[in-house]
Amino acid sequence: MSLDLAPALSATEEARRQIEICNACRYCEGFCSVFPAMTRNKAFADGDLTHLANLCHNCRGCHYACQYTPPHEFALNIPAALAEVRHESWERLARPQALSKLFQERGVAMAGLLTVALALFFWLIAAFRPAGGEGFYAYMAHNLMVAIFAPAFILPLALIALSLRDYWREVGGGRVRLRHLAQAGRMAGRMRNLDGGHGDGCNFEDGDRFSHRRRIAHQLVMWGFLASFAATSSGTVLHYVFDWPAPYPIWAPPKLFGVPGGIAMVIGTGWLVALKLRADPNLGARRVWGGEMAFVLLLGAVAATGLALWLATGTAAVAPLLAVHLATVMTLFLLMPFSKMVHGFFRFTALVAEAGKQEKG
Amino acid sequence: MTEIYDIAVVGGGNAALCAAITAAKTGARVIILEGAPEPYRGGNSRHTRNFRCMHRGPMSPLTGTYEEEEYFHDLMLVTKGKTDEHLARLAIRTSEECLPWMQEHGVRFQPSLSGTLSLSRTNAFFLGGGKALVNAYYNTAADLGIEIVYQAQVRHVHRDGQRITHLEVQIAGAPATRIEARAFVLASGGFQADIDWLARAWGPSARNFLIRGTPYNRGVVLKDMLDQGADSVGDPTQCHAVAIDGRAPKYDGGIVTRLDCVPFSIVVNRDGQRFYDEGEDTWPKRYAIWGRLVAAQPDQVGYALIDAKSIDLFMPSVFPPIVADTIPELAAKLGLDPAAVAATVQQFNSACRPGPFHPTELDGLATEGLEIAKTNWARPLDTPPFYGYQLRPGVTFTYLGLKVSDSAQVHSPEGPITNLWAAGEIMAGSILGQGYLAGFGMTIGTVFGRIAGKEAAAHVA
Ligand SMILES: Cc1cc2nc3c(=O)[nH]c(=O)nc-3n(C[C@H](O)[C@H](O)[C@H](O)COP(=O)(O)OP(=O)(O)OC[C@H]3O[C@@H](n4cnc5c(N)ncnc54)[C@H](O)[C@@H]3O)c2cc1C
Numbered sequence: 159m160s161l162d163l164a165p166a167l168s169a170t171e172e173a174r175r176q177i178e179i180c181n182a183c184r185y186c187e188g189f190c191s192v193f194p195a196m197t198r199n200k201a202f203a204d205g206d207l208t209h210l211a212n213l214c215h216n217c218r219g220c221h222y223a224c225q226y227t228p229p230h231e232f233a234l235n236i237p238a239a240l241a242e243v244r245h246e247s248w249e250r251l252a253r254p255q256a257l258s259k260l261f262q263e264r265g266v267a268m269a270g271l272l273t274v275a276l277a278l279f280f281w282l283i284a285a286f287r288p289a290g291g292e293g294f295y296a297y298m299a300h301n302l303m304v305a306i307f308a309p310a311f312i313l314p315l316a317l318i319a320l321s322l323r324d325y326w327r328e329v330g331g332g333r334v335r336l337r338h339l340a341q342a343g344r345m346a347g348r349m350r351n352l353d354g355g356h357g358d359g360c361n362f363e364d365g366d367r368f369s370h371r372r373r374i375a376h377q378l379v380m381w382g383f384l385a386s387f388a389a390t391s392s393g394t395v396l397h398y399v400f401d402w403p404a405p406y407p408i409w410a411p412p413k414l415f416g417v418p419g420g421i422a423m424v425i426g427t428g429w430l431v432a433l434k435l436r437a438d439p440n441l442g443a444r445r446v447w448g449g450e451m452a453f454v455l456l457l458g459a460v461a462a463t464g465l466a467l468w469l470a471t472g473t474a475a476v477a478p479l480l481a482v483h484l485a486t487v488m489t490l491f492l493l494m495p496f497s498k499m500v501h502g503f504f505r506f507t508a509l510v511a512e513a514g515k516q517e518k519g
Numbered sequence: 520m521t522e523i524y525d526i527a528v529v530g531g532g533n534a535a536l537c538a539a540i541t542a543a544k545t546g547a548r549v550i551i552l553e554g555a556p557e558p559y560r561g562g563n564s565r566h567t568r569n570f571r572c573m574h575r576g577p578m579s580p581l582t583g584t585y586e587e588e589e590y591f592h593d594l595m596l597v598t599k600g601k602t603d604e605h606l607a608r609l610a611i612r613t614s615e616e617c618l619p620w621m622q623e624h625g626v627r628f629q630p631s632l633s634g635t636l637s638l639s640r641t642n643a644f645f646l647g648g649g650k651a652l653v654n655a656y657y658n659t660a661a662d663l664g665i666e667i668v669y670q671a672q673v674r675h676v677h678r679d680g681q682r683i684t685h686l687e688v689q690i691a692g693a694p695a696t697r698i699e700a701r702a703f704v705l706a707s708g709g710f711q712a713d714i715d716w717l718a719r720a721w722g723p724s725a726r727n728f729l730i731r732g733t734p735y736n737r738g739v740v741l742k743d744m745l746d747q748g749a750d751s752v753g754d755p756t757q758c759h760a761v762a763i764d765g766r767a768p769k770y771d772g773g774i775v776t777r778l779d780c781v782p783f784s785i786v787v788n789r790d791g792q793r794f795y796d797e798g799e800d801t802w803p804k805r806y807a808i809w810g811r812l813v814a815a816q817p818d819q820v821g822y823a824l825i826d827a828k829s830i831d832l833f834m835p836s837v838f839p840p841i842v843a844d845t846i847p848e849l850a851a852k853l854g855l856d857p858a859a860v861a862a863t864v865q866q867f868n869s870a871c872r873p874g875p876f877h878p879t880e881l882d883g884l885a886t887e888g889l890e891i892a893k894t895n896w897a898r899p900l901d902t903p904p905f906y907g908y909q910l911r912p913g914v915t916f917t918y919l920g921l922k923v924s925d926s927a928q929v930h931s932p933e934g935p936i937t938n939l940w941a942a943g944e945i946m947a948g949s950i951l952g953q954g955y956l957a958g959f960g961m962t963i964g965t966v967f968g969r970i971a972g973k974e975a976a977a978h979v980a
């Protein structure tokens with residue numbers, strides 16, 4: 159046994175130690191956006207590391223390719239070091255602070271909130287069942303739904319916007335141009351940072367072998383989510399602008415987007431869970447493994463209950479399914495700033511910032 | 520182990536993997552005996568970054584053309600003619616077909632990059648470096664059904680007349696077992712990790728050398744074969760060393776311990792004296808001689824001194840430099856005599872003359888009147904803070920090896936050993952008599968690994 163008296167490095171210090179080694183090596187330039195961004199610096203301020211950490215998509219290519227991973231004394235584990243800094247940055251920049259750490263780390267907390275939401279919606283549906291109304295609105299009045307979900311959606315978004323503003327300051331982001339947004343959009347849309355640079359994909363579920371599975375699964379979830387979001391938005395427009403309330407036929411935009419989107423999300427989240435169970439947890443931020451897993455399951459539950467609800471139209475199952483669906487959606491919304499959900503916002507912002515920084519050189 | 524393999528490959532680096540894959544693709548039953556444990560598999564190949572490749576037209580990722588004559592000329596320059604022209608040309612010519620072969624077997628290359636533009640015509644850089652290459656080959660090997668054993672230290676290659684009968688192998692520290700095969704490929708690299716051997720060859724000063732690559736290349740198999748009368752080639756007293764950061768680990772420090780600061784520094788020895796023209800040529804052309812220069816100094820150590828004007832002109836080093844506000848203070852921090860260093864710097868500064876400074880080309884900005892001139896990039900050290908790096912020789916490559924024919928077959932005075940081939944650094948002395956050409960080690964390993972694999976497979980077919 160040895161007594162190690164050296165104080166443990168903070169996540170940022172540890173990432174700095176590792177990134178300085180990479181910057182003298184640069185063999186991994188070409189895998190992702192992190193390494194070209196790194197080579198612009200010789201010294202790394204905390205904000206630089208926050209930026210690099212949020213550019214890292216945890217593809218793990220640089221870990222399996224690294225000649226300095228343990229047991230080598232340099233003990234590099236870039237995906238984990240950057241994951242720690244990344245999660246810390248989300249937690250640090252989130253508000254309110256107390257909730258942030260709780261939900262990032264613990265799936266149990268998420269499940270707890272979900273249970274509360276479930277109870278709420280069962281009670282609401284039982285107690286406030288309207289007399290009239292069609293489709294879902296036969297179970298819960300439209301106005302009540304709006305009264306609950308509008309703030310539950312807008313408030314978290316506003317909190318995230320505040321976090322992103324702080325993030326932008328911390329990493330020294332410049333003026334945003336349309337072309338920066340376009341570049342970030344292209345990177346995210348194709349998930350360029352999970353293609354390995356060579357187009358063979360990333361390392362995740364199968365050690366040092368490359369595959370596109372995680373990338374495809376992730377895109378199914380992402381595009382599925384965006385499609386579902388488009389479904390809800392188009393429904394809102396139809397309701398308020400065209401005075402056409404739900405339920406909608408299969409050919410109307412809410413269903414056209416919603417059904418395939420929901421299916422993509424169910425498949426994508428299920429796949430991600432399976433992949434995550436096979437991947438090495440030591441190459442990510444270990445302490446948030448449970449929180450991340452719970453988040454993926456929650457996303458899957460949102461989509462699955464939404465689809466089930468549609469399939470159950472006209473049966474007795476609608477009432478309980480509606481309560482469950484609304485509870486999952488509600489939990490997802492409320493947790494946006496404090497769960498893995500926030501990664502999408504930060505990653506995109508990092509890509510925009512990077513597009514600008516590349517121009518400055 | 521009672522099984523008899525078609526081919527046993529000794530070693531688990533680039534040359535071994537190329538041989539094993541080539542042989543297995545013909546249907547042969549192949550076993551790889553890698554002496555290192557799995558996390559350290561791949562020998563020095565895991566530390567590499569590129570390979571040098573001939574090409575008659577642009578060939579992704581290489582730009583322009585790099586023809587046989589130019590390649591050969593570059594080789595002649597560094598080896599000062601100490602090469603076997605026939606084998607050298609074979610390696611050069613075959614390198615062209617290696618690139619697509621490597622890609623087919625999973626190796627991926629970098630697009631032309633920031634720090635490497637000067638080499639993008641001659642050298643193809645591995646995406647992720649040598650360990651990524653090694654990983655790709657191990658996966659290919661596994662898919663081909665090759666048996667891979669780690670921690671398999673080959674102790675003895677049993678020669679019976681002109682034939683090898685079996686290997687004696689210690690697996691994971693267990694007592695040695697026999698491994699029998701019908702043909703054998705030796706690809707166990709050089710002997711640079713055996714410091715005693717280096718010290719015998721170089722003299723005791725070699726104990727101060729750092730070994731840039733794997734601690735597992737101890738030349739056990741090479742020595743065993745030489746003891747059994749195999750033909751040898753290459754200068755046993757020489758090794759290729761570059762100047763690296765003196766704080767590097769004893770083994771396996773790899774690429775990040777290199778220092779590119781010399782052309783923009785003055786370099787003094789333990790006694791505070793300069794000993795060579797730091798600005799003789801551009802760094803890619805000179806880095807290879809500095810290991811030897813430092814090795815010849817007392818205590819095998821040098822100190823590069825830089826001022827604030829130049830600190831950003833080279834790639835960052837992994838260990839931060841020693842910093843001080845004055846030269847005597849810097850000298851003291853480096854453990855040098857402040858007065859001696861101050862005098863050297865003073866003398867150097869007054870020998871500098873004004874003129875345009877171009878960090879990326881030979882600018883002819885030379886000192887005047889110094890016994891040891893600095894012939895380019897000579898600017899006075901006058902802008903604090905001042906920075907210092909300790910330099911030590913870091914061994915990259917050894918030259919002594921097995922002499923092979925153009926079919927990679929190992930020979931003895933009595934003629935070829937009928938079922939024994941060698942590839943990679945263990946036979947590279949046949950081609951690289953001295954000096955070193957960036958990226959040529961991997962070329963030799965790939966070319967001769969594939970030849971050895973093919974020949975061995977033909978022998979057992
Ligand atoms: C830091 C560094 C950087 C380099 N960069 C480059 C570069 O960019 N380009 C280039 O062309 N060259 C480079 N070189 C040189 C290059 O590494 C070698 O020329 C090349 O790797 C040799 O390949 P090999 O397969 O012969 O040997 P290695 O890759 O060294 O493999 C030898 C193998 O044999 C095994 N072994 C040793 N003894 C035994 C035993 N008794 N039993 C079983 N197994 C054993 C070892 O474990 C190892 O797996 C570099 C070298 C170093 C040190």
Ligand code: SF4
Binds near residue numbers: 181224647
């Ligand atoms: S992860 Fe390892 S191989 Fe990749 S750049 Fe960093 S130090 Fe080099």
Ligand code: SF4
Binds near residue numbers: 189213215
């Ligand atoms: S894990 Fe992937 S995305 Fe992250 S730094 Fe390494 S190579 Fe880049």
